[in-house]
Every structure is written in structure tokens, then in C-alpha cells.
Amino acid sequence: MTTLGTQATPAVASGVEVAPPSRRRNDKVAWLFLAPYLVLFGAFVLLPIGLGVWISLHAWDFTLPGKPFVGLDNYKDLVTPGSIAFDPFWNAMQATGIFTVLSVPLLIVVPLAVALVMNQRFRGRNLFRAVFFAPYVLGVAVVGVMWRFLLDANIGVVNYLLGVVGLPDDTAWLSSLPAAWVTLVGVTVWWTLGFNAVIFLAGLQDVPKELYDAAHVDGAGAWSRFRHVTLPGLRPVMVFVLLTTIIASANMFGQSFIMTRGQPGQETRTAIYYIAETGLQNFQMGSAAAASWVLTLILMVTSLLLFALLRERGGRARS
Numbered sequence: 259m260t261t262l263g264t265q266a267t268p269a270v271a272s273g274v275e276v277a278p279p280s281r282r283r284n285d286k287v288a289w290l291f292l293a294p295y296l297v298l299f300g301a302f303v304l305l306p307i308g309l310g311v312w313i314s315l316h317a318w319d320f321t322l323p324g325k326p327f328v329g330l331d332n333y334k335d336l337v338t339p340g341s342i343a344f345d346p347f348w349n350a351m352q353a354t355g356i357f358t359v360l361s362v363p364l365l366i367v368v369p370l371a372v373a374l375v376m377n378q379r380f381r382g383r384n385l386f387r388a389v390f391f392a393p394y395v396l397g398v399a400v401v402g403v404m405w406r407f408l409l410d411a412n413i414g415v416v417n418y419l420l421g422v423v424g425l426p427d428d429t430a431w432l433s434s435l436p437a438a439w440v441t442l443v444g445v446t447v448w449w450t451l452g453f454n455a456v457i458f459l460a461g462l463q464d465v466p467k468e469l470y471d472a473a474h475v476d477g478a479g480a481w482s483r484f485r486h487v488t489l490p491g492l493r494p495v496m497v498f499v500l501l502t503t504i505i506a507s508a509n510m511f512g513q514s515f516i517m518t519r520g521q522p523g524q525e526t527r528t529a530i531y532y533i534a535e536t537g538l539q540n541f542q543m544g545s546a547a548a549a550s551w552v553l554t555l556i557l558m559v560t561s562l563l564l565f566a567l568l569r570e571r572g573g574r575a576r577s
Contacts, residue, residue: 314547321541332548343536347549349524350532354553357528358507360443365503366496369451373458374488387459391452398449402516405445406432409517433521442513442526450506454499461495462488497568501561508557529553 314332316325335343376387393401408415409431421427431441465488473483489496511530514520520527527535529549537546 310547310550313543314551316544318543318547319541320543325544328544332544333552335545336548336552343545343549346524346536347529347532347552350527350529351553351556353524353526354508354510354529356439357442357510357526358504360439361446361507361510362500362503364443364447365451365454365507366500368447369454369499370458370492372451372455373462374484376455376459377462390455393449394452396449398512399516401445401449402513405441406517409441432518435522435525438518438522438526441517442510445517446507446510446513454503457495457499458492461492465491493568497564501564504560504564505557508553 315327315329317328317332318325332343335341336347338344372390376383376390407413409417411417411428411430411432414431416431417427417429420429429437431437469487469491470483473487478486509530510528511534514526514528514531515534518526520531530553533546533549533553536549537543
């Protein structure tokens with residue numbers, strides 16, 4: 259006679275574990291709630307990725323019915339010196355690199371400084387926060403058109419004000435170097451620093467106040483507290499801000515397209531500018547898709563290197 263405690267269900271006795279009905283129902287409910295997101299993810303992420311790869315393997319002109327398969331020829335043209343696509347693409351990549359190198363440090367340091375001020379208690383703090391974050395809600399078209407008029411060499415207010423205070427008032431901010439880079443970087447920092455500042459502010463508020471009190475008791479000054487308490491506490495936030503800022507800077511297009519129009523010559527024509535012009539103006543969608551994938555791979559490698567570098571430094575610090 260078998261007692262209740264020694265009985266076994268057929269599924270367990272046969273070595274096959276079967277989920278209880280309640281668990282299976284929960285799984286179905288979970289997939290039901292995920293279904294809308296999965297549909298959108300497949301339609302707007304996976305499908306465009308697959309279509310982009312497919313287009314990059316063809317001589318794709320959307321105005322013509324024939325789109326012959328060319329294999330990796332579009333990629334070869336981008337990496338073969340002397341080809342029709344080599345110099346324009348890598349000149350655009352160079353412009354992207356210049357903008358990224360100039361803008362990323364400023365978009366880390368300036369927002370962090372603003373966040374440190376925002377984190378203090380003083381009268382008018384909310385107004386201060388709103389003033390710095392307000393430009394970020396504007397669209398790139400609004401920002402580009404506004405600053406194009408302000409920086410115009412003939413009718414711009416900026417040159418007029420410089421002349422009033424006795425400084426040179428004939429700078430071609432939009433069509434000469436290095437003024438064009440100063441314009442693009444300066445406008446981008448003014449426009450987007452509010453977002454990074456808010457992220458840093460959230461990170462600062464998560465740093466335990468007890469650490470600052472302990473450092474103050476130990477006699478640490480303001481710089482020592484910032485270096486040994488604030489920066490380590492902001493490490494995860496810093497990694498996020500750094501990666502997103504690099505990716506956003508490498509994808510800069512609107513400012514250059516609206517304000518400088520790639521001038522002088524094609525010095526400020528970035529990689530995204532080149533891709534848009536090649537695909538939508540010259541109807542070479544295959545070459546544009548290949549260029550976008552090369553840019554994507556470069557950004558992926560850069561992100562992995564940054565992750566490895568920051569993780570290695572973190573491990574050394576813990577050891």
C-alpha cells in the first residue's frame with residue numbers, strides 16, 4: 259500500500275518535468291503582453307536590418323526596375339583606394355571623427371559641471387535647471403535654422419555683437435575653417451547638454467551622502483571628495499553617457515545639413531550626410547546601405563573597446 263507522501267505523478271516517474279497548469283497560463287499571459295512589442299520590434303528593427311543588408315548586396319536604384327545582385331562590390335568600393343566611393347566616404351568619416359573628438363569631451367565635462375551646480379540647494383534652482391534643459395526639447399530643424407540666421411556672416415546678430423565690443427565682426431562662421439567646426443560643436447553642446455546634465459544629476463543623487471560625510475570627517479577637500487567619492491559613484495552613469503554621446507556624435511547630420519551644408523567644400527560633410535546624399539540624392543541605395551553598415555561596425559567595435567577598457571579599470575580599482 260502506497261502512502262500519499264511516496265506517490266509520484268507519471269510525469270515525474272518517467273523523468274520528464276511538466277510545468278503545472280498555472281505556470282503554463284502565466285507564460286501564455288506573459289507572451290500575450292509581449293506580443294505587441296515583439297511585433298513592433300520585428301517590423302521596425304529586425305526587418306529594416308535585414309532589408310539594409312539585402313540592399314547593400316545589390317546595385318539598388320529605387321527609380322529603376324532592375325536591381326542586380328553585386329555581392330560585396332559595394333563594400334569593396336568603400337575600402338579600395340582609387341574607387342569612386344573611397345575618397346568621399348573616408349573624407350566623411352574623417353569629418354565625423356573630428357566632430358566626435360571635439361564634441362564628446364565637452365558633452366561630458368560641461369553637463370557634469372552643470373549637474374554639480376544643479377545638485378546644490380540655492381534659490382532659483384528650478385529655473386536654472388529649466389534654462390539648461392529647455393534647448394533640448396527643440397527639434398534639430400528649429401535649432402539649425404535659428405543659429406544659421408544668428409551666425410550669418412552678413413546679417414547675423416553674433417558678428418554684430420562682436421563688432422560692438424571691438425572684436426572681429428567678419429568671421430564666416432558657416433563657411434570657413436576652423437569657424438565651421440566651432441559653430442557645429444558649440445551649437446550641439448548648447449542644444450544637447452541638458453540631457454546629459456539630467457542623467458548626471460540623477461547619478462549624483464544616488465551617491466550615498468554618508469560617503470561625503472565620511473570624507474569630510476577625514477579632512478578631504480572639495481577636489482578630493484569629487485575625485486574619490488563623486489567620480490567612482492558616477493562610474494555606471496559615466497559609461498552610459500559616454501557611449502550614448504559617442505554614438506550620437508558619430509550620427510550627427512542635421513546641424514551640418516542645415517547650418518553649414520557641408521561647407522567649406524565638403525569638409526563638414528559627415529558620414530550620415532554622405533549616406534543620405536548617396537542614397538537619396540544620387541539614388542545609389544546599395545552603396546549607401548554598405549556605408550551605413552561600415553559605420554555601424556566601427557561604432558560597435560568602439561563600444562566594445564570602451565566597455566573592455568572601463569571594465570578593466572574597474573577590476574583593477576577593486577583589486
